[in-house]
Amino acid sequence: MDRPKIGIVFGGCSEEHPVSVKSAQEVAKHLDTEKLEPLYIGITKTGAWNLCDGPDADWEDRSCRPAVLSPDRSVHGLLVLEQGQYETIRLDLVLPVLHGKLGEDGAMQGLLELSGIPYVGCDVQSSALCMDKSLAYIVARSAGIATPNFWIVRANESLRRSRIAYPVYVKPARSGSSFGVTKVHREEDLLGAVESARQYDSKVLIEEAVVGSEIGCAILGNGTDLIAGELDQISLPWSLQDPPGERPGERLRELDDHRSRGHPR
Ligand SMILES: Nc1ncnc2c1ncn2[C@@H]1O[C@H](COP(=O)(O)OP(=O)(O)OP(=O)(O)O)[C@@H](O)[C@H]1O
Numbered sequence: 358m359d360r361p362k363i364g365i366v367f368g369g370c371s372e373e374h375p376v377s378v379k380s381a382q383e384v385a386k387h388l389d390t391e392k393l394e395p396l397y398i399g400i401t402k403t404g405a406w407n408l409c410d411g412p413d414a415d416w417e418d419r420s421c422r423p424a425v426l427s428p429d430r431s432v433h434g435l436l437v438l439e440q441g442q443y444e445t446i447r448l449d450l451v452l453p454v455l456h457g458k459l460g461e462d463g464a465m466q467g468l469l470e471l472s473g474i475p476y477v478g479c480d481v482q483s484s485a486l487c488m489d490k491s492l493a494y495i496v497a498r499s500a501g502i503a504t505p506n507f508w509i510v511r512a513n514e515s516l517r518r519s520r521i522a523y524p525v526y527v528k529p530a531r532s533g534s535s536f537g538v539t540k541v542h543r544e545e546d547l548l549g550a551v552e553s554a555r556q557y558d559s560k561v562l563i564e565e566a567v568v569g570s571e572i573g574c575a576i577l578g579n580g581t582d583l584i585a586g587e588l589d590q591i592s593l594p595w596s597l598q599d600p601p602g603e604r605p606g607e608r609l610r611e612l613d614d615h616r617s618r619g620h621p622r
């Protein structure tokens with residue numbers, strides 16, 4: 358029997374491109390190829406799409422064929438360029454392994470909705486909401502979940518610093534993987550931190566520091582039929598005061614899991 362074809366989209370034009378390639382390598386390592394047939398779709402930093410062998414670090418230098426995901430539901434998959442002609446490959450499922458802008462913010466999810474191909478992850482609305490940390494806080498607050506106090510600085514807006522209680526974290530509203538995030542202890546350093554964050558987004562967030570640990574948990578499923586994944590804790594092997602070029606990636610550590618495993622929550 359044919360294995361279901363799964364399109365794995367990785368790379369992308371956001372600053373998180375290398376993080377996505379690394380995530381796709383993890384997917385490749387764990388995917389059961391006896392059950393699923395993976396098709397790796399790599400997007401370069403400049404936004405070119407290619408069907409390639411896999412997400413190795415040098416994937417762009419290996420044999421790749423230009424390929425795009427068609428929004429046409431009758432194709433339900435890829436258009437692959439082959440000797441001046443397009444071949445179509447039907448996909449049963451897409452796993453977007455993109456991080457950041459145009460990958461996690463609803464853009465890719467919009468294309469997948471148009472294509473009619475089932476995909477893994479959040480839908481357009483929740484992707485767009487969660488990509489913008491300030492909007493995510495507003496939604497969480499209105500559901501009664503505590504969030505740190507925060508201030509938004511938009512493009513060309515000057516800082517009103519008077520009510521800010523230090524330390525604070527300054528970050529791009531719509532980025533990730535700690536790009537442009539700085540911990541600020543003194544008012545004198547605030548403007549520099551805002552400028553760092555502005556390299557990644559015109560909308561910047563200043564938020565009060567929270568004392569505690571950051572715990573993550575993936576939730577899989579639709580409607581009320583949900584499965585919670587392993588708990589993990591993010592640790593930064595560097596300080597947020599270190600210059601961005603000198604920061605290795607975030608590390609994930611699995612925590613002892615006290616939940617009842619495998620049961621919907
Ligand atoms: N308000 C805060 N209080 C304490 N620590 C914070 C706060 N904001 C950020 N941090 C620290 O900075 C790190 C990066 O911040 P954050 O997770 O908000 O941005 P990101 O990692 O760039 O975005 P994403 O998690 O969406 O990829 C966090 O893992 C945490 O260590």
Ligand SMILES: [Mg+2]
Pocket residue numbers: 534535
């Ligand atoms: Mg984070």
